[in-house]
Amino acid sequence: MADDTDLLFEGEPIEVVVDETLAGTRLDAALARAHDVLSRSRLKDLILTGAVTVDGKPVAEPNYRLKTGETIVLLAPPPEDAEPEPEDIPLDILYEDDQLIVINKPVGMVVHPAPGSPNGTLVNALLFHCGESLQGIGGVKRPGIVHRLDKDTSGVMVAAKTEKAHKHLAAQFADHGRTGPLHRAYTAYAWGMTQSGMGTVDAPLGRDPGNRLKQAVLKQGREAITHYNVEARYGGEGWDLTRIQCQLETGRTHQIRVHMAHIGHPLVSDLLYAPGFATKINKLPADLAQTIRDLGRQALHAAELGFEHPTTGEEMMFEADLPDDLQALEDALEPFDRAAAR
16 A cells, blocks of 8 residues: 555645644644645645645645644645756665665765756766656655765765655754764864864854855854764874764764864865865875875765664664775774874
């Protein structure tokens, strides 16, 4: 038997009879309570476009107050094709079912088409791979992107294939794991040696007023909290590097990169937030220095992602091994592990 998600996009109506618990409620709120497939904003759009009737009469007012015994019928139009073109781009798929897909994003892949990056994105790849299994989000056949990674940050990402999954996953990411099972852990290599083995950076972030490409710590910025734990310390004469695990309590643009630079430990090879640290490479052993020069991107990898499945309720956890370039860095650092040298 098809669930509500299938019915919405196969031209079958969704019917709700108003009982005492829904009487007096706004039309959009009642539909959101009765069926959790669509977001309230999407339901509002459908009401405004005439997709909803009450007792057989079109009602285009989301704030219409319902009466006991009235019958609401929602008939959503079929989803439109997405504007980005599907592209046959190989994907490293960690998991997939009819609700969502989990991938290991490679370095260099932009998540969503934008000016300057209209093609070759994760969205283009997902449109091709998922095809007809995309049931429509916001009325468009597209994958639901609930979080992003920078172009040059590798690692685990999840995307929704249905409206219901998108809504459920988006709520988990909005909660940042404070009350639910969402877990995001990143492996990062930073310059210097942190004073303690663990810590928290609580510093609000916003667009850098002096450079629109950057984020910055600002008094009036949005709340941003990063927790970190030291996993390994490396060093030699005149230099130190630290491998850390960062866990996000919020999800701001460039958050880890800005926060680590803010506390004086910017990420290795981060040309945007650590340009002054490039000269530190000259103090490193030749092979290690060359490995870092070859990186060409910040040493940051989304290593772990955990969340609750939107339909089964199962808590799921996914891991992605270090990509080749960061594994090469790890191998080059291993002889200089300070703990192993003791």
